Amino acid sequence: MIEYNNKTEKKYANKIDYYDLIINEINDINPKEETTPSKAYFSDEFLENITNLLTSNGVYIVNVMSKNYKGIYDIFVKLEEYFPSIFSIPTQNRLCSIFLCFNSKIDMEQYQDIFENNKEIIERDDVVELALINPIK
Secondary structure: OHHHHHHOOOOOOOOOOOEEEEEEOOOOOOOOOOEEOOHHHHOHHHHHHHHHHEEEEEEEEEEEEEOOHHHHHHHHHHHHOOOOEEEEEEOOOOOEEEEEEEOOOOOHHHHHHHHHHOHHHHHOOOOOOOOOOOOOO
């Protein structure tokens, strides 16, 4: 994405700090490593690129599955090195967790209030459609 941003003319002069949201939803039912996505997606180079691509208020969301609790914890510790605020949504078995990684420091109490005030909307069993926007070539 960084290479694409650097090569592409956009209406914004700054090719870095461009995305408000980046979602990493790479899962493998039979992972070869302890966690999925693989450790390559938590390397220093990868996470540095992600933080550079996000706007100052941007959010990186990653769904992590692990064969054990330590794998989830290790990923959390790595993400903490790059993101000032992280909100985690674990599954019941605690072997999967969705991490919402904020590129800026946020007031977690205020965020929790917003989350609680919108809990009914979040928990509704509605179908949510996602649109993938492809870059203009």
